Amino acid sequence: MNVENYINETLKDHKLHITLIDPDEQTPAEAVEIAKQAQKAKTDAILVGGSITDQEELDLTVKALKENIDLPVILFPGNISGVSKYADALLFMSMLNSTNPYWITGAQALAAPTVKKIGIETIPMGYLIIEPGGTVGWVGDAKPIPRKKSDLALAYAMAAEYLGMRVVYLEAGSGAEKHIPPEFVMKVKKLTNLIVIVGGGIRTAEDAKQMKDAGADIIITGTVVEESSDAYTKIKELTDAIH
Numbered sequence: 335m336n337v338e339n340y341i342n343e344t345l346k347d348h349k350l351h352i353t354l355i356d357p358d359e360q361t362p363a364e365a366v367e368i369a370k371q372a373q374k375a376k377t378d379a380i381l382v383g384g385s386i387t388d389q390e391e392l393d394l395t396v397k398a399l400k401e402n403i404d405l406p407v408i409l410f411p412g413n414i415s416g417v418s419k420y421a422d423a424l425l426f427m428s429m430l431n432s433t434n435p436y437w438i439t440g441a442q443a444l445a446a447p448t449v450k451k452i453g454i455e456t457i458p459m460g461y462l463i464i465e466p467g468g469t470v471g472w473v474g475d476a477k478p479i480p481r482k483k484s485d486l487a488l489a490y491a492m493a494a495e496y497l498g499m500r501v502v503y504l505e506a507g508s509g510a511e512k513h514i515p516p517e518f519v520m521k522v523k524k525l526t527n528l529i530v531i532v533g534g535g536i537r538t539a540e541d542a543k544q545m546k547d548a549g550a551d552i553i554i555t556g557t558v559v560e561e562s563s564d565a566y567t568k569i570k571e572l573t574d575a576i577h
């Protein structure tokens with residue numbers, strides 16, 4: 335299965351909700367339980383990654399997910415340790431507004447030979463950090479885009495498209511108090527042909543609907559599910575708003 339085709343085909347019918355699982359937050363068995371609930375609640379794929387990733391834990395988690403669920407498993411690498419041969423695809427991402435070349439092209443070069451060896455599908459993606467930016471912004475030495483400066487995000491997104499990327503991820507940071515302003519999504523959607531992913535601080539059906547109405551193609555949630563005692567009900571609330 336080609337994951338990018340799956341995304342594009344699904345988009346002909348509805349916008350996507352993707353459940354983010356951080357392999358460092360639970361055991362592989364617990365990750366499978368969450369993913370099963372997410373699948374039952376009709377999430378469209380599972381994203382696996384975190385700002386700090388132990389490669390062995392990642393492999394065990396991805397392997398367990400692939401053996402037990404029927405959804406695409408996509409890697410969201412926080413560093414070169416975020417690559418696993420068991421996944422279906424890898425977001426081959428560059429943090430375009432980092433101040434440190436390591437996060438723009440360095441990690442990518444270091445990971446490339448491994449990516450080639452395992453032959454995993456890669457999806458070229460521009461990763462943009464918007465205020466507050468959270469742990470990811472701190473780890474990635476980002477210069478977060480101010481919440482009032484959506485034009486800056488648009489300019490970076492247009493550059494991402496001209497560089498040949500097919501996806502842009504507008505990130506407020508995991509657990510952000512507020513998700514990104516809808517205006518960011520509207521502008522990028524209107525003036526590029528990129529698949530627009532949004533994440534960070536999306537917690538409720540209302541949040542998700544606001545992002546969907548602004549034009550987001552893929553809505554990612556991680557923290558709400560980590561914090562919820564009933565993953566199924568929480569994800570169902572989100573997928574109902576998005577689909």
Ligand SMILES: CC(C)=CCC/C(C)=C/CC/C(C)=C/CC/C(C)=C/COP(=O)(O)OP(=O)(O)O
Nearest residue numbers: 356383384385410412427429445469473474508
């Ligand atoms: C292409 C390859 C192999 C690597 C690129 C690596 C890059 C550019 C990383 C950017 C910087 C970074 C730290 C990204 C992390 C993205 C991510 C997986 C976030 C999700 O993690 P959560 O678990 O939600 O967040 P916390 O870790 O903050 O809990």
Ligand SMILES: O=P(O)(O)OC[C@@H](O)CO
Nearest residue numbers: 509533534535555556557
């Ligand atoms: O954990 P949340 O706030 O859902 O954020 C998800 C993702 O955008 C983090 O990289």
Ligand SMILES: [Mg+2]
Nearest residue numbers: 356384385508
């Ligand atoms: Mg985490």
